Amino acid sequence: MTTEHRTDAARRPGTADHPAGVLVVGAGPTGLLLAGDLAAAGVPVTVLERRAPGHGNLSRAFGVHARTLELLDARGLADELVATGHRLRGLRLFRRLSLDLTELPSRFPYLLITPQYEVERLLERRARAAGVRFEHGAEVLAVHQDDGGVSLDVRAADGTVGTRRAAYAVGADGHRSAVRTALGLPFPGRSVIRSIVLADVRLAEPPPGLLTVNGTGDAFAFIAPFGDGWYRVMCWDRAGERPDGDPVGLDEVRDIARRALGTDHGMGEARWLSRFHSDERQVPVYRAGRVLLAGDAAHVHSPAGGQGMNTGLQDAANLGWKLAAVVRGSASDALLDSYQAERHPVGAMVLRSSGGIIRLAMAHNALQRALRDLLSLAVGHLPPLRRRALGTITGIGIAYPAPRGAHPLTGRRAPDLPLREGRLYEALRAGRFVLVSPEGDVDGAADPRAVHVTRTDGGRTTLLVRPDGHVAWAAEGATAGGRAAALAAWAGTAG
Numbered sequence: 001m002t003t004e005h006r007t008d009a010a011r012r013p014g015t016a017d018h019p020a021g022v023l024v025v026g027a028g029p030t031g032l033l034l035a036g037d038l039a040a041a042g043v044p045v046t047v048l049e050r051r052a053p054g055h056g057n058l059s060r061a062f063g064v065h066a067r068t069l070e071l072l073d074a075r076g077l078a079d080e081l082v083a084t085g086h087r088l089r090g091l092r093l094f095r096r097l098s099l100d101l102t103e104l105p106s107r108f109p110y111l112l113i114t115p116q117y118e119v120e121r122l123l124e125r126r127a128r129a130a131g132v133r134f135e136h137g138a139e140v141l142a143v144h145q146d147d148g149g150v151s152l153d154v155r156a157a158d159g160t161v162g163t164r165r166a167a168y169a170v171g172a173d174g175h176r177s178a179v180r181t182a183l184g185l186p187f188p189g190r191s192v193i194r195s196i197v198l199a200d201v202r203l204a205e206p207p208p209g210l211l212t213v214n215g216t217g218d219a220f221a222f223i224a225p226f227g228d229g230w231y232r233v234m235c236w237d238r239a240g241e242r243p244d245g246d247p248v249g250l251d252e253v254r255d256i257a258r259r260a261l262g263t264d265h266g267m268g269e270a271r272w273l274s275r276f277h278s279d280e281r282q283v284p285v286y287r288a289g290r291v292l293l294a295g296d297a298a299h300v301h302s303p304a305g306g307q308g309m310n311t312g313l314q315d316a317a318n319l320g321w322k323l324a325a326v327v328r329g330s331a332s333d334a335l336l337d338s339y340q341a342e343r344h345p346v347g348a349m350v351l352r353s354s355g356g357i358i359r360l361a362m363a364h365n366a367l368q369r370a371l372r373d374l375l376s377l378a379v380g381h382l383p384p385l386r387r388r389a390l391g392t393i394t395g396i397g398i399a400y401p402a403p404r405g406a407h408p409l410t411g412r413r414a415p416d417l418p419l420r421e422g423r424l425y426e427a428l429r430a431g432r433f434v435l436v437s438p439e440g441d442v443d444g445a446a447d448p449r450a451v452h453v454t455r456t457d458g459g460r461t462t463l464l465v466r467p468d469g470h471v472a473w474a475a476e477g478a479t480a481g482g483r484a485a486a487l488a489a490w491a492g493t494a495g
């Protein structure tokens with residue numbers, strides 16, 4: 001028997017359909033960034049969130065990488081977020097490999113340690129200010145689509161079920177995504193770690209400022225400082241895996257840490273203890289017609305490298321301007337296919353890199369340990385390998401595929417160039433394409449489809465930068481005709 005009954009969404013007080021808008025399912029970091037971007041571009045957006053208002057997500061992620069900070073900078077939020085946290089200037093992966101983040105060519109040469117709820121707080125505030133509607137206590141149950149739009153069946157807090165309709169919908173509803181399930185999409189992969197123990201503790205003998213990761217035999221442990229005297233410990237005992245619901249005691253955490261790190265660093269008080277499992281999975285397609293998937297709904301992986309929330313936020317930044325352009329009719333629906341083409345390989349790469357870190361940390365035979373030591377030595381001593389490792393973990397090195405014959409900068413991350421008008425990531429705050437010209441270059445009449453700026457770093461390359469901070473087009477000695485063609489090809493899409 002069911003107590004559910006259907007109501008017409010249009011008759012429900014406080015609900016609205018968006019025939020020319022977007023429904024975002026999930027108010028986690030991915031959904032919040034995406035909804036804010038869409039609303040800032042003038043698209044009507046409603047976020048449907050199962051949780052009741054005021055019930056935040058637990059603080060799961062606590063590391064914000066440089067590329068994510070750049071994307072938040074392009075929304076005017078980075079400096080405020082940085083003020084909430086603590087900067088880690090190095091990462092220690094295994095005992096012998098340290099990565100120096102100060103080498104990063106970024107305004108943010110560090111890993112920011114701050115709880116996930118701080119990221120969500122800023123993104124929600126921005127989304128509300130841009131006009132996003134929130135429906136809390138709204139659980140999406142089913143998805144139907146036709147040529148004209150998408151309808152979602154939604155159960156409200158009072159148990160009634162109604163429909164919400166929009167031109168497009170995005171499932172940003174986490175690893176158990178109801179949207180993904182309703183689309184009938186598989187989520188292939190496997191469980192990597194069946195029982196990770198997580199603790200927020202005080203340490204009498206803390207490790208030096210770095211993030212510490214190591215594995216020995218069956219034990220693996222990771223420690224990161226929050227910067228306020230509390231430390232996040234994540235550890236795993238391969239020989240002692242238990243179901244998620246089994247209680248955790250501080251003694252269990254101490255024991256695993258001692259075996260993995262040689263010390264428990266004087267673990268005293270704990271304010272939070274929990275147990276969870278970690279899967280490595282990725283959905284084969286990020287788009288099914290008018291419905292798209294982003295964040296944990298599309299990919300999950302081990303927490304090593306702290307990339308889950310970061311990858312979800314970067315998915316949202318890639319999708320937002322494209323979806324806004326399509327909904328507003330300034331780009332064809334085909335632009336949305338580039339979301340799959342660009343972000344699916346990044347998700348696959350994150351699965352490989354985070355899985356690689358965890359497997360190397362857990363190396364348990366002599367051959368694997370020798371391989372880990374060799375790799376640590378190589379990354380430590382070969383600058384190109386080190387740059388690659390840094391670029392992968394921090395997101396700074398992520399580039400999107402470029403068409404054959406394109407300028408080598410096409411698809412790459414645009415650095416935060418100094419401009420006559422300020423900085424590039426300040427110019428990106430308009431949420432539009434930015435045309436960057438060298439000094440002295442006569443730009444002709446300003447094209448209203450892009451923000452026009454002049455670089456002051458002496459570089460002679462003209463760049464058309466997408467709203468997500470990647471290079472759409474670049475040219476040496478650009479002509480007025482070349483610039484106009486690039487703007488017509490690209491910026492018509494987000495003008």
Ligand SMILES: Cc1cc2nc3c(=O)[nH]c(=O)nc-3n(C[C@H](O)[C@H](O)[C@H](O)COP(=O)(O)OP(=O)(O)OC[C@H]3O[C@@H](n4cnc5c(N)ncnc54)[C@H](O)[C@@H]3O)c2cc1C
Nearest residue numbers: 026028029030050061062063140174295296306308309310
């Ligand atoms: C212990 C741990 C440590 C981590 N550390 C890091 C780290 O340091 N760095 C990092 O980048 N990542 C880290 N992660 C991963 C990170 O927490 C996730 O990748 C991130 O929360 C994903 O964001 P999301 O918005 O995609 O999904 P979620 O945060 O899961 O949000 C999904 C939202 O959808 C809502 N929802 C679900 N189903 C429905 C439905 N049917 N209808 C309506 N709403 C629904 C949920 O209530 C939720 O609010 C960690 C994860 C864990 C478990």
